[in-house]
Amino acid sequence: MSYYDRLIFELSKSGRRGAYVPCGTGKAPVPFGNGSGIWRKQAPALPEVSEPDVVRHYTRLSQLNFGVDSGFYPLGSCTMKYNPKICDALPSLFADLHPLQDEETVAGARELLSRTGRFLSAVTGMKHFTFSPCAGAHGELTGLMIMRRFHEMRGDTARTRILVPDSAHGTNPASAALCGLEPVTVPSGPDGLVDPEAVKPLLGPDIAGIMLTNPNTLGLFEKRIGEIASLVHGCGGLLYYDGANLNPLVGVLRPGDMGFDILHVNLHKTFATPHGGGGPGSGPVGVCAALKPALDAVDGKVSAFHGNFGVVVRAYAYLLMLGREHVKELGPFSTLSANYIKESLRDKYKLPIDSVCKHEFVFDGLLDDGGREGVPGATTLDVAKRLLDYGFHAPTIYFPLLFHQSMMIEPTETESLETLDEFIAVMRRIAEEAASDPALLKSAPHHTPVSRPDETEAARHPVLKYSPDK
Amino acid sequence: MARIPFFPHTQEDVSRMLERIGLSSLKELYADVPPEFFHEGDYDLPSALGESEVRADVEALAARNRKLIIFAGQGAYDHYTPTxxxxxxxxxxxxxxxxxxxxxxxxxxxxxxxxxxxxxxxxxxxxxxxxxxxxxxxxxxxxxxxxxxxxxxxxxxxxxxxxxxxxxxxxxxxxxxxxxxxxxxxxxxxxxxxxxxxxxxxxxxxxxxxxxxxxxxxxxxxxxxxxxxxxxxxxxxxxxxxxxxxxxxxxxxxxxxxxxxxxxxxxxxxxxxxxxxxxxxxxxxxxxxxxxxxxxxxxxxxxxxxxxxxxxxxxxxxxxxxxxxxxxxxIYLSLMGPEGMRELNEACYRSAHDLRGRLLSTGIFEASPEGEFLKEFTLVPRRDAAHLHKFLLDKGFFAALPDEEGRVSFCVTERRTKAEMDALVAAVELFAKEEGR
CATH class of the missing domain: 3.40.640.10 (Type I PLP-dependent aspartate aminotransferase-like (Major domain))
Incomplete structure (x- = not known):
């Protein structure tokens, strides 16, 4: 397939149309453009194209994209598992429900939400859920609002700071700050884990709680979570669980049993709803029994209506297929796959912390990057770009920030051994290429629709919309 | 137990992978987890369903919703979706x-x-x-x-x-x-x-x-x-x-x-x-x-x-x-283009003004002060707003959405047909008659 270069605007020809519109009832004269100030004087510059133009254009655009259905997508922290097709076929059954419809006319939709809440309770150990948040970061913010509200309801208004480990997802400190909480960084220990001894001196009557993702962003289980929970609870704080890394725990252990009070779940990660090129997702928030009043105070109030209902329908269908039988396979299979890749590549890539990982792990670049006097070595970015040539998506790169050449690999439970073996073989080959000819990686990718763009120039002179003369 | 269609692991695969890692059971992958945190026993989930059963389950739920003709907006508008x-x-x-x-x-x-x-x-x-x-x-x-x-x-x-x-x-x-x-x-x-x-x-x-x-x-x-x-x-x-x-x-x-x-x-x-x-x-x-x-x-x-x-x-x-x-x-805006978007708004404008006039002629609304509007408008009912809303709901319409001031709002998009609008007006007339008794 050759590179396709057009924008829909560039297919436009005056007088073309791609949709039929009925003319309405009645004979009221339409005053548009009558010179009164409220009516627009000039039509918006939208493209004028026929239906086949539109279909072909977007079909060709889709062919420039890579999705989970195109190939292996080991993007760490994003849980790019296969999205079952049946789940996509079901939301349209609810397409004509208006969000403000009276309760008695939406009994099926309400029942679906309440069942999904019960299923998520079973999996996470939380008691009550709200589906209002539209994404993971939205769930974090909602969860922190609940945390603040809980303290306020007890008349405790002094808790204005929150503990966040240095390995946390970037959204954690950002959500905290937006919720009026000052993030306090907890440094990771040399084993990559949070040390309760490092938490202790930070605690006090001003601490609202702690945000943790467990396993953490290195894919390591925070095994001293029990002690951390006692410490934080002991000082009157709450534990927030960032559900981004829930996948390896599903079917094995539950955040609610580890002392967490609030969590969000990324339905688009753990419960297999498609990522849609960056959304829509869904980030329901669950709380333990004591926090129900605080949850009720924000439920339905952080987004327009009931959150991304269509995404919840997909997750519900997935949970039905998982059932009590298969739920126990999910976490272990995802963990098995990650460890299998790690053990198969550790002689070629730098493993900064040697330990059994959970659903993902982090390499800190190549062991031999090919760098010599006058020849720069291949970086994590170069490995990532070279992977694209071999038909794989790249891992998450340069995150977590604890290492300079982070490469975070998460295979998920839906990939076969054969796929993992192919990926391993390619990663080994790339390591060999790096050692012998790093320039080959530096100029990669070579076989994609476009090569590496000049992003610096794009940011320096931003062109952010189409204009006919450019 | 039937296999789930999207977990590809065979027993042999699992053994080979564990061998590479140097472990003998899946449980050992969680050796770093303190034992008190393991969830023992079954999860409180229903027994796993196959695809055809899932479809039937969700269809049954969807059937418990009422299909209404939408004459309301307030932030969500029933425009047509081209296929x-x-x-x-x-x-x-x-x-x-x-x-x-x-x-x-x-x-x-x-x-x-x-x-x-x-x-x-x-x-x-x-x-x-x-x-x-x-x-x-x-x-x-x-x-x-x-x-x-x-x-x-x-x-x-x-x-x-x-x-x-x-x-x-x-x-x-x-x-x-x-x-x-x-x-x-x-x-x-x-x-x-x-x-x-x-x-x-x-x-x-x-x-x-x-x-x-x-x-x-x-x-x-x-x-x-x-x-x-x-x-x-x-x-x-x-x-x-x-x-x-x-x-x-x-x-x-x-x-x-x-x-x-x-x-x-x-x-x-x-x-x-x-x-x-x-x-x-x-x-x-x-x-x-x-x-x-x-x-x-x-x-x-x-x-x-x-x-x-x-x-x-x-x-x-x-x-x-x-x-x-x-x-x-x-894609919607590409299909519609500037011309289609104008026609769409014309259709909404005509139908909404038509409906407003016909609703006013039923005599149960006061002629509230009128600003220029497109597809959504508000009227002041001479009867209880919530009662009117429920009456119409019983007749299959989601319409006359009451606000805090006792007014009701209507919305008409290009999807509403003449027959649907006639039926809504007839229902409002019936309400006027029954309420008048």
């Missing part, structure tokens, strides 16, 4: 991709987001738009934060009481947790002072009236604040744009651009602004670039604003957008 849209957006290269971090294999996503930004700029008249946010109300919150971030030492936002209830609700929720303080006012321009960072006005108010915003931007700017306008992007095809009114920021929900009601989501919020505010605009932004061979391509740009770089210093925590819904809106 082309789901046919294209369901292509799995779009649907199963992540955020376009690897631009060389994400040109499809990046290209349509650039087109989406361009179309939002065309409708709002603004210079820059982002890749979308969760929904309209959260876009309004982000606009409030932009104002505070752009105007030094001011934190107060005045939002018009005329904004939709769903927008006002979310603005109030967020205000409670910091970032900005919120005043709701029926006359925001009369409350301007040197504490105000921004003013949020509707382009169409919650009663359906189109707002004449002449003088608003001048007044807001004279007070040193910024003006954000909340708008319906479908209506903007025929209305004076926020940029022409002199606004600095335009936000709203893209749902009216052909997205199904879907019990409230997914929709997509949009945000656009003047070039001067570009670096304060939150969310993903796609820009044009050139690759090493000089070919035009598209990349995520201006990322220095974002949370994964700025962490707690970011002005927003948003890290996703509603990408697939932005594609939905982009």
């Amino acid at each position: 082309v849209i789901p046919a294209l957006t369901s292509r799995s290269e779009f649907q199963t991709a992540y955020t376009p971090y690897q631009c060389e294999i994400s040109q499809g996503t990046l290209r349509y987001i650039f087109e989406f930004q361009s179309m939002i700029c065309a409708l709002t008249g603004m210079d820059v738009a982002n890749a979308s946010v969760y929904d309209g109300p959260t876009a309004a919150v982000e606009a409030a934060r932009m104002c505070v971030a752009s105007v030094r030492r001011r934190k107060r936002i005045i939002a018009s009481g005329g904004l939709l209830p769903c927008v006002r609700k979310v603005l109030e929720t967020y205000a409670r947790y910091g970032g900005y303080s919120l005043s709701i006012s029926e006359n925001p321009l009369s409350e301007l002072d040197d504490s105000v960072a921004g003013v949020i006005l509707p382009s169409i108010d919650r009663t359906g009236c189109i707002c004449d915003l002449s003088g608003a931007a001048e007044a807001v700017h004279a007070a040193g604040a910024l003006l954000a306008v909340y708008c319906d992007p479908s209506a903007l095809a025929v209305l004076t744009s926020p940029a022409e009114w002199g606004a600095d920021i335009a936000v709203g929900d893209a749902q009216p651009l052909g997205m199904p009601l879907s019990y409230g989501g997914p929709y997509a919020g949009f945000m656009a602004c003047r070039e001067a505010l570009m670096r304060k605009l939150p969310g993903r932004i796609v820009g044009q670039a050139y690759d090493r061979e000089g070919r035009r391509c598209f990349v995520l740009t201006l990322q220095a604003r974002e949370q994964h770089i700025r962490r707690e210093k970011a002005t927003s925590n948003i890290c996703s957008n509603e990408s697939l819904m932005a594609l939905w809106a982009t």
